[in-house]
Amino acid sequence: MKLSDFGERIAGDAGILRLMDDLGRALSGGKPTAMFGGGNPAHIPAVTHTYERQLRAIATDPVQLQAMLGNYDTPQGNDRFIRAIVQLLNDQFDWGITPDHVAVTPGSQSGFFMLFNLLAGTRHGIKRRIMLPIVPEYIGYADQLIEPACFMPIRPTIRKVGQHEFKYRLAAQSLSIDDSVAAIAFSRPTNPTGNAMTDEEVSRLAAMARQAGVPLIIDSAYGLPFPGVIHDAATPYYDDNTVISLSLSKIGLPSARVGIFVGPPPLMKALSSANAIVNLASPSIGQYIARELVASSDIMELATQHVQPFYAERAAHARQLFMDSLPPDLPWRFHIYEGSYFFWLWCDGAAKTATQLYDYLKKRGVIVVPGEFFFPGIDVSTWPHAQQCIRINFSRPDAELTAGARILADGVRWMYGNK
Numbered sequence: 001m002k003l004s005d006f007g008e009r010i011a012g013d014a015g016i017l018r019l020m021d022d023l024g025r026a027l028s029g030g031k032p033t034a035m036f037g038g039g040n041p042a043h044i045p046a047v048t049h050t051y052e053r054q055l056r057a058i059a060t061d062p063v064q065l066q067a068m069l070g071n072y073d074t075p076q077g078n079d080r081f082i083r084a085i086v087q088l089l090n091d092q093f094d095w096g097i098t099p100d101h102v103a104v105t106p107g108s109q110s111g112f113f114m115l116f117n118l119l120a121g122t123r124h125g126i127k128r129r130i131m132l133p134i135v136p137e138y139i140g141y142a143d144q145l146i147e148p149a150c151f152m153p154i155r156p157t158i159r160k161v162g163q164h165e166f167k168y169r170l171a172a173q174s175l176s177i178d179d180s181v182a183a184i185a186f187s188r189p190t191n192p193t194g195n196a197m198t199d200e201e202v203s204r205l206a207a208m209a210r211q212a213g214v215p216l217i218i219d220s221a222y223g224l225p226f227p228g229v230i231h232d233a234a235t236p237y238y239d240d241n242t243v244i245s246l247s248l249s250k251i252g253l254p255s256a257r258v259g260i261f262v263g264p265p266p267l268m269k270a271l272s273s274a275n276a277i278v279n280l281a282s283p284s285i286g287q288y289i290a291r292e293l294v295a296s297s298d299i300m301e302l303a304t305q306h307v308q309p310f311y312a313e314r315a316a317h318a319r320q321l322f323m324d325s326l327p328p329d330l331p332w333r334f335h336i337y338e339g340s341y342f343f344w345l346w347c348d349g350a351a352k353t354a355t356q357l358y359d360y361l362k363k364r365g366v367i368v369v370p371g372e373f374f375f376p377g378i379d380v381s382t383w384p385h386a387q388q389c390i391r392i393n394f395s396r397p398d399a400e401l402t403a404g405a406r407i408l409a410d411g412v413r414w415m416y417g418n419k
């Protein structure tokens, strides 16, 4: 079988494949001691019950049921769902958007595939790339581009904070934009690091993007308006040159595959056209389950009353546990936690790599994600930092966190060759 170059690339050892594989195996096979590797949102009973109520209401209404199961929606998305999203965003943030500013995709993951490939690639002989202004970035962006080498990753500066924390900052001096940049994109808060780019950093990037006439793309999968798992200091940013992506996944509906893109109408029209070609339409089920919750803004209550407190409590508990468990005399550091469902641990100056640590921990029943995959476009062998980090999903039950923290502490000691 001969695959195309692109086929070879996406069928190869992509980081996201390894992640999904490990997750699937770990959840279906022998139960690991600590499942810190997953990207699934936690199952929060109040959230599940809310969706159950919506589903039951739809199931007992033959007209809605028929429409939800038996019709394709338009490639742009379900009309009532889109109108509800527009109203919610205008009520919450006063963005002044219309339905033409919205495109719904089958999950934001496939939305990014379409959006990035609409923008990046060769145009009139010039290779145009997606600038990732702070890398590490979301693992799911890597390998998305049909034309290779179309990411322009920027290494951040690292600000060490106290004994055991750090924060990535935009390396302003490395930022310049020319014809070869097709868009600037980042997740806020960032999966995997828990970083939230500051308002000042976002404004600087927005100004650069506007000046160059390219869109600023902000992936808000964990951010505002829902689930809103981001610290208060990060103000949501939007202007007429910005694309914001939202998702129903991190508010408890990952299997429904609903991504929501908000941006300039011509670009959203192009995204809907791409959606028609690739998917015909996006799945309706999630849009039906959520649309009354969005229209009534009950989804905001779900976020503020249930999802945000859950992650705040888990994050505080897990952070304390990890800080107390890891060997105090070694120079490991966690990224300051400003949002998302993850912690990012850096073993500064360690002798071994994150992939080696991943294998060590896996043998002992602790699943994490090695950091090397979160550096799209960067040859990690040229940057020791990129081989010294792991991502930890902290939203696990107490017993798992406690057992996992102990084994992680052994792993960190082993990383530095002290055991």
Ligand SMILES: Cc1ncc(COP(=O)(O)O)c(C=O)c1O
Pocket (backbone or CB within 6 Å): 039, 106, 107, 108, 109, 110, 138, 140, 187, 190, 191, 219, 221, 222, 246, 247, 248, 249, 254, 257, 258, 259
């Ligand atoms: C930052 C970020 N963006 C986008 C996605 C894709 O989410 P979905 O396709 O489920 O909307 C994820 C999923 O983990 C993510 O973490």
